[in-house]
Amino acid sequence: MVMPLLNCDMGESFGNWTLGMDADVMPFVDCANVACGFHASDPHVMRRTVALAARHDVRIGAHPAYPDLVGFGRRSMACTPAEVEDMVLYQIGALAGLCKAEGSSIRYVKPHGALYNDMARDPALLKGVMQAVLAFDASLPLMVMATADPGPFQALAEEMGISIWFETFADRAYDAQGHLVSRRLPNAVHHDEATIVAQAVALAKGAALTASDGSALTLSCDTICVHGDNPESVAAVRAIREAFHSLESA
Secondary structure, three states: OOOOEEEEEEOOOEOOEOOOOHHHHHHHOOEEEEEOOOOOOOHHHHHHHHHHHHHOOOEEEEEOOOOOOOOOOOOOOOOOHHHHHHHHHHHHHHHHHHHHHOOOOEEEEOOOHHHHHHHHHOHHHHHHHHHHHHHHHOOOOEEEEOOOOOHHHHHHHHHHOOOEEEEEEOOEOEOOOOOEOOOOOOOOEOOOHHHHHHHHHHHHHOOOEEOOOOOEEOOOOOEEEEOOOOHHHHHHHHHHHHHHHHHHHO
């Protein structure tokens, strides 16, 4: 049984401000989504994170966002598709330079926060992001949100000539359409380790989840996002990795 890749947002510290437990979670994931300076991070943090990922043989992904340091990239901005294309391309290029300095390279692209959510709902913005990937390196996969209807994503990716990875979340609740429940609503984020591991295993097996309205929801799953910003979340990532090892050996 082929397990989905585990990915984690990393390199989100800034100057003297530290966020996340990157060194603790890196050994247990397959992919590191490295912040590129627009929503978090700075050149020193970016390079340090790239070097850490390389030491653990973890794939490095560009994690571009809207230019919103104060809001951590979680606020939508009125950007045109052309502006989105250029800002994503700019951030990929910045990370690529630091990767080259460390003898590594970018392996995929995963937009962050509000940009990621907006492109899932707006085909024009999604096309802008895809054009940025094409302009930089058409061989790079683009992570997109797995939803109840993956058809539009697949059709546009085929039209544009790029590959996509469908991403799911181990620690987030979903609505019936396969969109993440807003963090503003209760129970949008799972905190219990057993619940997080059970959802990750269900996603890996292709089993149905229970949506927020009680309906069954099945999602395509190439990669699962996990978080490592506190000791409890790091323990959950370790438990997911152990559960996946058990599935692979079963």
